[in-house]
Amino acid sequence: MKKTFAALVAAAITATAAPAMAELVVPNLSYRTGPYAANGIPYADGFADYMTLLNERDGGIGGEKVVVPECETAYNTEKGVECYEATKSDGALVYNPLSTGITYQLIPKVTADHHVLYTPGYGRTSAANGKVFEWVFNYPANYWDGASIIVKYLAEKAGGSLSGKKIALVYHNSAYGKEPIRTLEELAKKEGYELELLPVDHPGQEQKSQWLQIRRNKPDYVIMYGWGVMNQVAIQEAVNIKYPMENFVGIWWSGSENDVAPAGDKANGYTTISFHGTGADYPVYDDMKKFVIDAGKGAGAGDQVGTMLYSRGMYAAMIISEAIRTAQTMHGAAAVSPEQVRDGFENLNLTEERLTELGLPGFAQPITATCADHGGPGSGMLFSWDAAGKKWNAASDWIQSDGELIDALVAEDSAAFAAETNTAERCN
Amino acid sequence: MPDQLLFALEVTANGLMAGVMYSLVALGFVLIFKASGIFNYSQGVLALFAALTLVGIQEGQVPFAHLINAVTGLHVTEFGWKVPALLAILLTALVMVGLAIIIEKLVLKHLVNQEPIILFMATIGMAYFLEGFGDVMWGADIKTLDVGLPQGINETLESVTDKALGYGFFVDNLDIVATVVAVMLVTALTLFSQYSKQGRALRAVADDHQAALSVGISLRFIWVLVWSIAGFVALVAGIMWGSKSGVQFSLSLIALKALPVLMLGGFTSIPGAIVGGLIIGVGEKLFEFFAGPLIGGATENWFAYVLALVFLVFRPQGLFGEKIIERV
Numbered sequence: 001m002k003k004t005f006a007a008l009v010a011a012a013i014t015a016t017a018a019p020a021m022a023e024l025v026v027p028n029l030s031y032r033t034g035p036y037a038a039n040g041i042p043y044a045d046g047f048a049d050y051m052t053l054l055n056e057r058d059g060g061i062g063g064e065k066v067v068v069p070e071c072e073t074a075y076n077t078e079k080g081v082e083c084y085e086a087t088k089s090d091g092a093l094v095y096n097p098l099s100t101g102i103t104y105q106l107i108p109k110v111t112a113d114h115h116v117l118y119t120p121g122y123g124r125t126s127a128a129n130g131k132v133f134e135w136v137f138n139y140p141a142n143y144w145d146g147a148s149i150i151v152k153y154l155a156e157k158a159g160g161s162l163s164g165k166k167i168a169l170v171y172h173n174s175a176y177g178k179e180p181i182r183t184l185e186e187l188a189k190k191e192g193y194e195l196e197l198l199p200v201d202h203p204g205q206e207q208k209s210q211w212l213q214i215r216r217n218k219p220d221y222v223i224m225y226g227w228g229v230m231n232q233v234a235i236q237e238a239v240n241i242k243y244p245m246e247n248f249v250g251i252w253w254s255g256s257e258n259d260v261a262p263a264g265d266k267a268n269g270y271t272t273i274s275f276h277g278t279g280a281d282y283p284v285y286d287d288m289k290k291f292v293i294d295a296g297k298g299a300g301a302g303d304q305v306g307t308m309l310y311s312r313g314m315y316a317a318m319i320i321s322e323a324i325r326t327a328q329t330m331h332g333a334a335a336v337s338p339e340q341v342r343d344g345f346e347n348l349n350l351t352e353e354r355l356t357e358l359g360l361p362g363f364a365q366p367i368t369a370t371c372a373d374h375g376g377p378g379s380g381m382l383f384s385w386d387a388a389g390k391k392w393n394a395a396s397d398w399i400q401s402d403g404e405l406i407d408a409l410v411a412e413d414s415a416a417f418a419a420e421t422n423t424a425e426r427c428n
Numbered sequence: 429m430p431d432q433l434l435f436a437l438e439v440t441a442n443g444l445m446a447g448v449m450y451s452l453v454a455l456g457f458v459l460i461f462k463a464s465g466i467f468n469y470s471q472g473v474l475a476l477f478a479a480l481t482l483v484g485i486q487e488g489q490v491p492f493a494h495l496i497n498a499v500t501g502l503h504v505t506e507f508g509w510k511v512p513a514l515l516a517i518l519l520t521a522l523v524m525v526g527l528a529i530i531i532e533k534l535v536l537k538h539l540v541n542q543e544p545i546i547l548f549m550a551t552i553g554m555a556y557f558l559e560g561f562g563d564v565m566w567g568a569d570i571k572t573l574d575v576g577l578p579q580g581i582n583e584t585l586e587s588v589t590d591k592a593l594g595y596g597f598f599v600d601n602l603d604i605v606a607t608v609v610a611v612m613l614v615t616a617l618t619l620f621s622q623y624s625k626q627g628r629a630l631r632a633v634a635d636d637h638q639a640a641l642s643v644g645i646s647l648r649f650i651w652v653l654v655w656s657i658a659g660f661v662a663l664v665a666g667i668m669w670g671s672k673s674g675v676q677f678s679l680s681l682i683a684l685k686a687l688p689v690l691m692l693g694g695f696t697s698i699p700g701a702i703v704g705g706l707i708i709g710v711g712e713k714l715f716e717f718f719a720g721p722l723i724g725g726a727t728e729n730w731f732a733y734v735l736a737l738v739f740l741v742f743r744p745q746g747l748f749g750e751k752i753i754e755r756v
Contacts, residue, residue, distance in 0.1 A: 033560070035678035037568040173726040199726035203678045205669065206449075206685065208442050208600075209716040209728065215598055216435060229678040232570065236672055240580045240600055258570045262674030296501065301494060303505075 023067045024060065024336070026051065026320055027087040029097040034074035035203055036228045038258050039309055041300060043098055044070065046313025048299035049292050053284075054321055056291040061321050062328040064335055077101040084109060093341045094118050094320050100176040103136075108421075110135045115338050116323075116345055120316050121146070121252050121275055125179060126413035128375025130346065131425045133414065137345045139319075139367050139376025141275045144409055145401035146251045147180035147223070149380045150273055151187045152399050154221050154249065163192035168219035170210055170226065170234055173199035177225045180251070184223070186405055204230025211237040224250040231259035235267050245269035246384065255392075256308040260385045268387035271395055272308075273380045276315040277363040278392050280306025284314075284359030308383075308392060315364060322358075323348050346371050365398055371427035378406060434595045439717045440710055445603030447709020448610045452665040453686035454693065454701040455613065456658040461695045462634045463654040464536075466547045470555035472683025474524075474659055477562045479666030479675040481523050483571040486516040491565045513575040517663070524659030525652075532652045540647070559680060568677060573670040577605050606668045610702065613664060617657070617698055626653055634696075684729075691736035694749025703747060711735045 028047055031040030051066045060066050069090065071083035080102030084095060094116040097103060103123035110117045117136045119127065125143050127136035141149075155162045169184055171177035181197065188195045196219060198210040204226060211234075214222060222243065224234055231254045238248050246269040250259070255272020263270075285306065293302045304310040327336045327344025336344070350367040365377045378401040383392035418425065453475065460468040468474075484491060488507040497503055511519070535550050578601035590596035621627035632640040633650045641647060666675070669682050693704025712728040712735070720727050739747065 032568060033563060033677070035676070035681060037563070038570040038676050041568055197725065199724065201726045201729040203681050205673055205678065205682060206446060206728065208446055209439070209713055209720070210725075212435075212439060212442060212598060229673050229676060232676075233673045236579070241598060242581065258674075258676075261570055261572050262672075264572065264574075301497070301505070 023091070024064050024093060024324060025067050025069065025087075025091040026094050026096075026317075026324075027083070027090075027092050028068045028070045029073050029080055029083045029095060029099075029102065030070050031073050031075045031098070033072060034076070036075040039228060039256060040075065040098065042256070042304040042307050042309035043313035043316075045298065045300035045304050046310035046315075047096070047317045048313075049288060049305075049310075050314045050317035051321070052292050052297050052299070053288055056295065056297060057287055061324050062334045064328075066321070073097065073099065073102060075099055075101075077105055081105050081109070088113055088115060093324065093336070093338050096120075096316050096320065098122065100124075100179075101174075104175065107133070107136055114342075116342050118316065118320055118323075118345070120319065121312075122176070124417075126410045126417060128373070128410050129414035130370070130372045130374040131414070131427045132418045132423055133374060134426060135342060137369070137374040139369060139374060140365055141378050141380055141401070142375060142406075143176075143179035143225070143251070144183040144406045145375075145378035146273055146380060147183040148187060148378075148401035148406055149399045150223055150249050150251070150382075151184070151191060151193075152402070153273075153382050153396055155191060156396075157247075158220070161191070165193045165221065166196060166217065166219040167193050168196040168198055168214055168217070168222045170198045170200060170207075170214075170222060170224045172204065172226050172230055173201050176227065176253075180223075180225055183406070183409060186409070187402070190405070200226065200230055200234070202230075203228060204233055207233050207237050210234075211241050211243075214238075214243060215241040220247065222248045224248070224254045226250065226254045231256075232262045235259060235263045235270055238270075239263045239266040246271060249273065249382070252312070252380070255383065257390070258309075260387070265387045267385055270385045272383055272385075272392070274308065274312075274383055274392075275364065275380045276311055277360075277381075278306065278308045278311045278383065282360050282363055287359060311363075318358065318360065319348070319350070319367075322350055322354070345369060345374070375410065378403060431595070434593055436714065436717060438595075438597045439713045441597060441599055442603070443710035443713030444706055445599065445607060445709070446713060447689075447706040448607045448702075449603065449665075449668060449705075450685045450689045450708055451702045451705030452606065452610055452613075452661070452668060453682050454689040454705055455610075455617075455698065456661040456665065457683075457686055457690055458693075458695060458698055458701045459617075459654055459658045459661065462698075463630055464547075464633075464651060465544055466551060467544070467695070468658065469548060469551040469683075470558060471658065471662060471686070472680040473555040473558045473562075474527075474662035475666040475669065475682060476675070476677065476679040477527070477558050477666075478520055478524055478659065478663035479573060479670040479679060480562045480566040480571070482516055482520040482575075482663065482667065483573050483670075483675050484566045485519050485523075486511050486513060486575075487571075489566060494567060495564055517575065517667075520663055521660050524663055525656045528652050528655035528659055531655055532648060536651050536655075537648060555680070559677065563677070571670075571675040573667065573675050575667060575671070577602055577667070577671050579671065602668065602671060609664060609668070613661065614698060614702060626650075630654060685732070688732040688736035690746070691733075692739045692746055694746025696750050697746070697748030700746055700748030707747075708732045708735060 030044035048068050051068045055065050073080040073083055080097050096118045100122050103119050119138045127133040127138050184195050200207050250272045252274050260267035292298050323344040326348050327340040331340045348369040352366055365379045367376045379398045381398050382396040384395040386393050456471045488509045490504050493505050582599045582601050585599050586596035629645045689704040689708050693700030712732045715731045716727050
């Protein structure tokens, strides 16, 4: 009996032991349970599947296998921090927690511990300033870029000007949801539109008040910064009041197949912005099918492949792997350290040619990162929901955010952070 | 009529409808508390579990498909048939009865005569277990629930109010259906408890456990009965809320909307759950309408609790709750 117990303990220790130091450890702080699981699952699957593809097809990155220990956060900030603490001593290189709340808690920790925090399209927007945020990267676009791109798109839709128009912002009443307010207010001064703010409390299952206001005030356009059930209810309420779907635009976290599904055919025309392509037509999916899905090595059931959030998880994994590859080339070592990976992120040069080599032509915009620029090109593309075809169709070309305005806002916010935390500027 | 007054009337009408939706959730809490003194923390999760099961049965989904596939290497997801909505609802109701029997056998039976806090803690455990079990059984993706309920603006009402008042009111068809269902449900529950043998037994247990036992009423049967009815009420709430947002794990959070209703209406009164829901629904919507723009909006969640607390100051047992008198 004792022997059996000892064997079990030994097996358990072996199963949970830290990965060998030569492996590239990229923890996946995911959420497959809780109220936001429906969004967390495809993202986590896309992330894990891309890393599995690299392992199965290429033998890892630069000959080193990638290990992706998964830790469940349930989109809970405390659990996210616990996951970080539990995995950081296992040789972790990069964290990507898919939560703005967790990101804010991890920024001081990764700065002290020297780990890279990669938050594409979420987290602290002013982390785009590498002079202040040495360990945080959020390229290719941030919340403020998103707001600016949506406004540009709407201006184009309105015939070139938004002067005299009304725009309502329906937002998650949290740090994340409030992010675009300042940008939209500044843009309102510039473009001449009237901005109406409509906060929705977590989780957002009841939004009657907000949509009655929209029905009364008849804004020309509605922008949404929501997450989880808030998105589905908002789209359903917009359908209920017969708000024109093509004038309703969501940020990238309000634009997945999950969000439009409950409203069915009536969600047709709902528009969202994204900083990457979607759909399973990219050549990389041939390999994904062969080496991962059909081989039974997929992280999920394989039914999410090519969806918007799966694509986003895959995008994050692709950027991280390219940054690691850059670090390996720069330092001439396959087993890189977190500091070297930071260098890789700061010197990432993702070209269109490289994206084509990766089987992702036109999937994203090229990125040329620098020590100071952790924010990337700040561009995005609009997609419109085709309810009959159950797919997102491109509704615009790549649109560049208002760099002049966003850069100034980033500089202001990061300077405030630097003053508050006594952070000396770098990259000078 | 001034525009502001018309809008306020529209908000009031929608507040009443929203209140009915809250009441549907609160009813489940009241039923269990009334019969057994247990504050059932898992009532929101019961609604989620019921809705998940309903969609699963309706869509012919294979339960535990992920688990089966992972263990056997198969790729089964669906049986390949669809079940009509009404039959699926009946089958789900049976599942909820089965769940009530299991809960009684595995949990409640072992906790007879324990302190209420112990039973409350047990329902917390049940909530987490059921949430995980529902996930493993049916998957965590968002499911579209369609049992044929109408949704969207009621055009007749819009047209009538437009002609009469010059402004067409918005009222959601789903909310109207929810109101009708809630009225039917409360009537049926009242008739059941007043005129059926089991209903009278249930009331006897609610009044005095010991006395009920002494006249031969089976406490275990009553518990199964009341948990089955609460499961059915949870199914109704799950259908109404799930039709709006899709069936997903955040559905369990609708319980948060029921708490101020219970505080206000009282934990032991079925009419209290309805009236409490209506007061909370109208109160939070009107406050958001008048005060929201002045203080930044998003007031509904916290205002509902403030309103309930104000009522508690004057009637600690809630509007319809039983007054507790302890004599020394």
